[in-house]
Amino acid sequence: MTKRATRTTRPGEADYLKAYDPTASPPFALTVDLTIFTIQGGVLTALLVERGDHPYKGFWALPGGHVAHGKENAETAAVRELAEETGLNWAATGGHLEQLATYSDPDRDPRIKAGLHVASVAYVAFAPHLPDPQAGSDATSARYWPIDDLDIEAQADAWHARTPYAGDAPTLGYDHAVILRDGLERVRAKLEYTTLAAQFVHEPFSLGDLRRVYEAAWGQAPELGNFRRKVLSTDGFVVPVERADRPATVAGGRPPLLYRRGPAQWLVPPMMRQSSLED
Amino acid sequence: MTKRATRTTRPGEADYLKAYDPTASPPFALTVDLTIFTIQGGVLTALLVERGDHPYKGFWALPGGHVAHGKENAETAAVRELAEETGLNWAATGGHLEQLATYSDPDRDPRIKAGLHVASVAYVAFAPHLPDPQAGSDATSARYWPIDDLDIEAQADAWHARTPYAGDAPTLGYDHAVILRDGLERVRAKLEYTTLAAQFVHEPFSLGDLRRVYEAAWGQAPELGNFRRKVLSTDGFVVPVERADRPATVAGGRPPLLYRRGPAQWLVPPMMRQSSLED
DNA sequence: ACAAAAGTGTTACCCGTACACCCATGC
DNA sequence: GCATGGGTGTACGGGTAACACTTTTGT
Numbered sequence: 001m002t003k004r005a006t007r008t009t010r011p012g013e014a015d016y017l018k019a020y021d022p023t024a025s026p027p028f029a030l031t032v033d034l035t036i037f038t039i040q041g042g043v044l045t046a047l048l049v050e051r052g053d054h055p056y057k058g059f060w061a062l063p064g065g066h067v068a069h070g071k072e073n074a075e076t077a078a079v080r081e082l083a084e085e086t087g088l089n090w091a092a093t094g095g096h097l098e099q100l101a102t103y104s105d106p107d108r109d110p111r112i113k114a115g116l117h118v119a120s121v122a123y124v125a126f127a128p129h130l131p132d133p134q135a136g137s138d139a140t141s142a143r144y145w146p147i148d149d150l151d152i153e154a155q156a157d158a159w160h161a162r163t164p165y166a167g168d169a170p171t172l173g174y175d176h177a178v179i180l181r182d183g184l185e186r187v188r189a190k191l192e193y194t195t196l197a198a199q200f201v202h203e204p205f206s207l208g209d210l211r212r213v214y215e216a217a218w219g220q221a222p223e224l225g226n227f228r229r230k231v232l233s234t235d236g237f238v239v240p241v242e243r244a245d246r247p248a249t250v251a252g253g254r255p256p257l258l259y260r261r262g263p264a265q266w267l268v269p270p271m272m273r274q275s276s277l278e279d
Numbered sequence: 280m281t282k283r284a285t286r287t288t289r290p291g292e293a294d295y296l297k298a299y300d301p302t303a304s305p306p307f308a309l310t311v312d313l314t315i316f317t318i319q320g321g322v323l324t325a326l327l328v329e330r331g332d333h334p335y336k337g338f339w340a341l342p343g344g345h346v347a348h349g350k351e352n353a354e355t356a357a358v359r360e361l362a363e364e365t366g367l368n369w370a371a372t373g374g375h376l377e378q379l380a381t382y383s384d385p386d387r388d389p390r391i392k393a394g395l396h397v398a399s400v401a402y403v404a405f406a407p408h409l410p411d412p413q414a415g416s417d418a419t420s421a422r423y424w425p426i427d428d429l430d431i432e433a434q435a436d437a438w439h440a441r442t443p444y445a446g447d448a449p450t451l452g453y454d455h456a457v458i459l460r461d462g463l464e465r466v467r468a469k470l471e472y473t474t475l476a477a478q479f480v481h482e483p484f485s486l487g488d489l490r491r492v493y494e495a496a497w498g499q500a501p502e503l504g505n506f507r508r509k510v511l512s513t514d515g516f517v518v519p520v521e522r523a524d525r526p527a528t529v530a531g532g533r534p535p536l537l538y539r540r541g542p543a544q545w546l547v548p549p550m551m552r553q554s555s556l557e558d
Numbered sequence: 559a560c561a562a563a564a565g566t567g568t569t570a571c572c573c574g575t576a577c578a579c580c581c582a583t584g585c
Numbered sequence: 586g587c588a589t590g591g592g593t594g595t596a597c598g599g600g601t602a603a604c605a606c607t608t609t610t611g612t
Binding site for chain 3: 502504505508509532533534548551
């Protein structure tokens with residue numbers, strides 16, 4: 001009980017609390033940015049919004065916003081912003097959201113010139129093909145972009161060199177090309193050793209659907225026979241579903257068995273990817 | 280060249296810069312916390328400092344401090360604080376430092392009661408047995424603690440429940456038990472699929488030295504024969520060193536071949552750990 | 559019948575496991 | 586000699602890679 005007291009009141013507490021003057025210390029702003037990945041028509045896409053306000057008015061950027069001071073942590077802010085920007089109830093859809101990294105270069109936001117140092121906690125979200133988002137508060141439009149159309153590497157390199165990006169792809173504001181590149185690498189890596197691929201497909205899904213997730217993310221599909229053995233032998237990756245309410249197949253072909261996401265989180269050993277990471 | 284202009288001056292820029300009033304928006308503080316792991320006498324340890332000031336005066340905590348507003352990013356601040364708190368030139372020692380996660384619960388720092396919301400970017404550092412640190416600025420003492428002596432799980436659980444930790448281990452301030460637990464899990468995981476184990480030993484080292492790193496971190500050593508085949512067959516993990524300047528062995532036994540760290544970063548497939556992750 | 563997509567079988571080989579065995583040094 | 590730590594060899598088995606083959610539907 002002595003230690004409990006230290007969490008509420010203890011000798012000297014009044015001192016350090018009073019000593020702090022909110023107007024004296026230079027302010028930081030804390031924001032969140034979201035890299036939201038989904039698959040549309042066999043192509044990996046990311047959600048971007050077109051900014052309607054300065055800074056970076058008219059540029060494309062990641063959805064995100066400010067953490068509410070004293071009221072929430074970054075993750076809560078991320079879920080809230082996601083709902084505001086896309087109309088999506090994240091808890092209900094059951095997608096996956098995880099922290100990526102925090103970006104804090106002083107010059108990553110031009111408002112540093114006004115004395116505001118903006119740090120941003122970035123998140124990665126995986127979801128099946130979502131309804132097209134409505135442009136929210138300060139965005140003039142919002143859409144999913146195929147990641148191959150964004151020239152992310154070149155834009156990220158340009159940011160690091162602090163030179164303007166001169167290519168044809170929609171230009172990303174802030175350091176969002178860097179964040180998006182890091183998020184993309186996280187997605188690709190996580191597919192290898194977790195069951196997150198199942199977060200990209202609607203239930204019920206076929207093993208072919210699941211395999212096309214890997215194909216979209218890696219550019220190459222895992223070998224078919226080995227892939228299904230791997231998935232089916234990983235306990236709890238997918239669970240078969242009996243019902244015949246399979247949506248009619250588009251073209252000819254044998255109708256697939258259908259599955260749901262299982263409780264397993266990890267893939268050990270990992271799913272193999274041809275182009276392994278270089279040192 | 281049109282786009283370059285947007286990075287320096289563009290229509291409307293003055294507006295959004297002037298519109299911001301540094302004293303109006305409630306302030307965040309941005310700090311860094313460091314989980315610094317090393318191995319001493321076959322035991323995995325973490326560096327902690329005993330706080331000399333409120334809040335959490337007299338408690339043990341992770342080294343860290345404030346990010347200098349407008350002057351540096353979090354990583355630079357981490358390296359700087361590391362030098363200040365331990366006298367260590369990180370760039371020179373060649374240890375490994377990486378971002379862990381950002382912690383931003385409003386109540387994670389009691390100064391929220393004074394209106395200051397403190398978010399902290401945590402880092403993980405791996406290093407060989409370092410000289411004992413000098414207690415820095417606001418610390419009364421600093422030392423390495425064996426992680427098994429810190430009762431981290433219980434302390435982290437207690438923090439999440441917002442109940443006081445009642446055990447015998449040195450009590451950690453703030454949410455640092457949670458951060459330390461996450462850092463520890465990162466270390467253990469990274470040993471599996473990267474060559475970071477070599478960051479824990481002084482050069483030149485023997486394969487036995489390297490194997491003891493895994494033993495200290497995992498509580499169980501990889502099987503000897505397989506371990507050395509794995510290490511030696513991974514191109515660029517270790518490079519043999521010819522010199523006979525091997526430090527005299529303490530006890531009897533065949534003198535080992537010695538190695539240096541190689542350029543390889545990844546271990547594919549990963550080093551096997553008996554107790555694999557549960558779902 | 560044919561194409562398309564799903565699903566099954568078969569073989570070879572790699573690599574991790576387990577365990578036995580050989581080497582070099584200090585006491 | 587013998588204890589101690591370092592280093593090597595080898596047989597077994599599971600799992601993945603590669604590829605051929607069969608099944609079920611739509612047109």
